[in-house]
Amino acid sequence: MDIRGPRLRKPSDEALAFTSSMADDGRIARQVILVNLAHMAALVRAGEVDRKLGAKCVKFLVGASAEIPPGAKSEDFHQQLEQAAVDSLGVETAGFLNYGKSRNDQVATAIRMELRGSVLALVGSVVGLQSALLSQASKNGAVLVPGYTHLQRAQPATFAHHLFAHFDAFQRDAERALQLYARVNLSPMGSAAMAGTSVKLDRRYVAGLLGFHGLVRNAMDAVSSRDVAVEALSCATIAALDASRLAEELILWSSAEFGFVELADAYAASSSIMPQKKNAVAAEMARAKAGSVMGGLVAACAILKALPYSYNLDLQEVTPHLWRAMDDVTATLGVLAGMVASASLRKGRLDSAVHGDGSTAVALANYLVRERGVSFRQAHAMVGALVRASADTGAPLQEVAASRLAHVSAGFGKKVSVDRGTIEGLLDPARFLEGVATEGGANPRSIAKELRLREGDIASTRSSLSELKARLAASERRLRATTLGLAREVKSGD
Ligand code: ARG
DSSP states (O other), X not given: OOTTOSSSOOOOHHHHHHHOOHHHHTTTHHXXXXXXXXXXXXXXXXXXXXXXXXXXXXXXXXXXXXXXXXXXXXXXXXXXXXXXXXXXXXXXXXXXXXXXXXHHHXXXXXXXXXXXXXXXXXXXXXXXXXXXXXXXXXXXXXXXXXXXXXXXXXXXXXXXXXXXXXXXXXXHHHHHHHHHHHHHSOBOTTOTTTTOOSSOOOHHHHHHHTTOSSBOOXXXXXXXXXXXXXXXXXXXXXXXXXXXXXXXXXXXXXXXXXXXXXXXXXXOBOOSSXXXXXXOHHHHHHHHHHHHHHHHHHHHHHHHTTOOSSOOTHHHHHHHHHHHHHHHHHHHHHHHHHHHHHOEEOHHHHHHHHSSSSTTHHHHHHHHHHHHOOOHHHHHHHXXXXXXXXXXXXXXXXXXXXXXXXXXXXXXXXXXXOOHHXXXXXXXXXXXHHTOXXXXXOOGGXXXXXXXXXXXXXXXXXXXXXXXXXXXXXXXXXXXXXXXXXXXXXXXTO
């Protein structure tokens, strides 16, 4: 029997191919089978379906394949699975599978189940990249690097300070994804098409079997909403943006112009014509993926915008964007982790970059404020004039400052002088950084403490991750045990 029933004549092949989600349903097929199992277990438990019939359905589902053969023609995997059950068990038995459920609540549930794993994979890859950043920080953290604003040298920093900046952005990505997880992990089952059902299903029992920690309460909301998909795409997008900024820095820093970093050959590619080339191709793709991920977010928003409640097939079009984005961002973070961990610093280049470029000039201004009672704006102007003179004459700032500060400062209405030794000390990048007094600043003395704080972040994300994974595995074991117990009640020959 064709489960589509007699209401409509056959769909055109073209329309069926156009509206079918079979090509993308492979991603949720396993979850769809689990949802069917839990639903049947609940029907039997409620006495809504005869135990023997239910046991046969469950036995079929336990052995059902989640592989979708290429070219299989169906509206979707939900329909194909039920049709296969009817073909195999007969409609008197398998005809109870969809009692009290709809593809609408089923697909919303399967997406949430699959998304749980994708979110945890995303968090796992974030934490992997974070630990690569920390391994660089503990190896090379004390190396001085130029810090940039407007991509112009601004002030020196420690390499650790720069790595921690990226780390902290990824920390928020991990936290955001874990908060999202709590909103994903709610069950739509029992909502049926959109109004709920007269079938006496215990929604909380089904939710428990499927590892959810609660319900999407309103049945219409449960089948109509995809905001958790949008939220996941937002989390993916933000993480991909953070990753692309790191990727861009790897590309810049490994260029001849910067020359601060040597990337491992494993993440580079050569040119088919220029024998000398070493292109940072993995970082380029990481940078590009952010565009694709963001595109998925925009696509999902555009599909959902102004969509009337409740279910519309438009919702089907959101899901492939979700999986692609989650996979892209997870792969991006994984590759970047390897690139970061295997990169080496070109310390000589960094050393010459941080010395003698005037990027410590504010230390002299601060000294004039603290020790000579000059207002900061005046001190800023005095030092600015010295820097300008240094640029005009080509003489190093410390020389110009030593010889001309008295004259320049007099011009700003407050004559001060500072001896050359003091000026040299103030302008020295290492001394500059040792003078940083604020929490979260680039003082090298704080590296060890900042490192420990972040090791704590990693440990706590990892423990949340393993707890959530263990809960998922336990609920799946429970579902298997419940349904296998039922399946075993089918006598041979039945
Ligand atoms: N293939 C559909 C999707 O992915 C499943 C739900 C279909 N529901 C329906 N009433 N046609 O969203």
